Amino acid sequence: MDPDYYKSHEMMWGTLGTVRPFSNFHPDRDVGRIQTALEKKDAATLVTILTNRSNAQRQMIAKVFKEKTQKDLAAGVKKAVSGDLGTLLQELLMPPLDFEAHRLQQAMVGIGTDEETLMEILCTRSGKQLQEISAVYKQLYKKDLEKELKGETSGDFAKLVVALLHKENVAGVVQRDTESLCASLNGKKADAGPWIEILTSRDLDHLNKVLMGLELQTGQIAEQAVEKRLTGDIRLGLKVLVQCIQRPDIYLAKRLMTAKTPIVQGIMVSHSEEDLLSIRAAYLKLTGTSLYTSLQKLYKGDHLQALLAICRSED
Structure with a gap:
């Protein structure tokens, strides 16, 4: 882990996120290191940089990379790093709303619908966030999210997902x-x-x-x-x-217990700057084992180091 990361802790006390803004941030310097890493297919360097920057900082890196090389950083990462690690690094490069839209799209694409991932996102995001995700979904996929959800679901479940998409606070007794x-x-x-x-x-x-x-x-x-x-x-x-x-933290911890890579990566990336600390605490209480230790039993190599960097520390 980049030692300068620890200097950034003082900037964000009180947050329940694990990934925080990097204090000694120089996007030009990061882009230079990334260019070299992409040429050498040096996954370890890519992991060190991308997991030690906040999403906003990653967006700045991608912008500077584009200006300097006229190329898309995510496409470069995809070419240089394959497998689950390549997917994880590409996910880290997506803006948060784009990533949620992407997860919804992936839950509906192909044969069969991943109903629980749809529910996970719809239930853990506010009405305002879902409106923003819907707008991004339309922009990215040229399709209406509500129509897509209706097309992939039926009966009472279809009514539920549409109601969640348009959730609002109405006074009740x-x-x-x-x-x-x-x-x-x-x-x-x-x-x-x-x-x-x-x-x-x-x-x-x-x-x-x-x-x-x-x-x-x-x-x-x-x-x-x-x-x-x-x-x-x-x-x-x-x-x-x-x-x-x-208890959304307990629900998400239970999802992590499935140990399925797309679920683990989806939750960890999605919640890394929001409430992964509380999810970690719930995971420890449910399993008796920290998430950090569990990851070490499930993954290896640079992929493990990337997930540990997002998780941040032992509980």
Whole structure:
């Protein structure tokens, strides 16, 4: 790890991110080192630089690289570094909104839809962020995100993802909302409608009170109620939504426990400057092992060093 990284810690105390702005930042110098590294296919140097700069700094590096060489840095990295490490470095070079749009697109491309990745992003991003991601998606892929989501989903699950895409905070009454959810469970078949309507249109404090009221009235936590009374994609979708309302850090830690490389890289890159520290803490509590140690058991070489640099330290 670049020793100058530690000098940047004092700039960002209080953040829950692990990747922070590099204090001794000189994009021209970084570009010179990157040019040499690309020519030599020196992945270690690329890892050292790109994992020790904030995303905003990486964008500046890419801009200077383009001005100096008339070439796209991400394309150069793709040519020089292959496999999962190459993918990770390309992901680090994407602006945050572009990366979220990319993850949504990848979850829908090809045969079969990755419903849980769709839910992960839709549930952990604010309404404002999702509006911005939708605009970027349109710009990048020349397609409307809502139409794409509708085309890849169906039934109540389609209603849920569209409602999440347009989530907003509407005033509600806790008791009334709690009663609506309880009533939805009383019929022969549970009605997902009230869950979709309420859980996508209230603020988190309100929703946590509603879910607590549901538990008191029914004797079971919301996730258990959804598991028992619903089936298929809507069951998965509402379970993810409930978990993200209550403890998104625990939900994301559980996702990391799958040890699937696209999921691990997606979450670590996406949350590296926001809340990866809290996800790390939740991972340790769930597994008894730190994320840093778990990565060492799963990966090796420069790919491991890149992931450890994003993770930052042992817990």
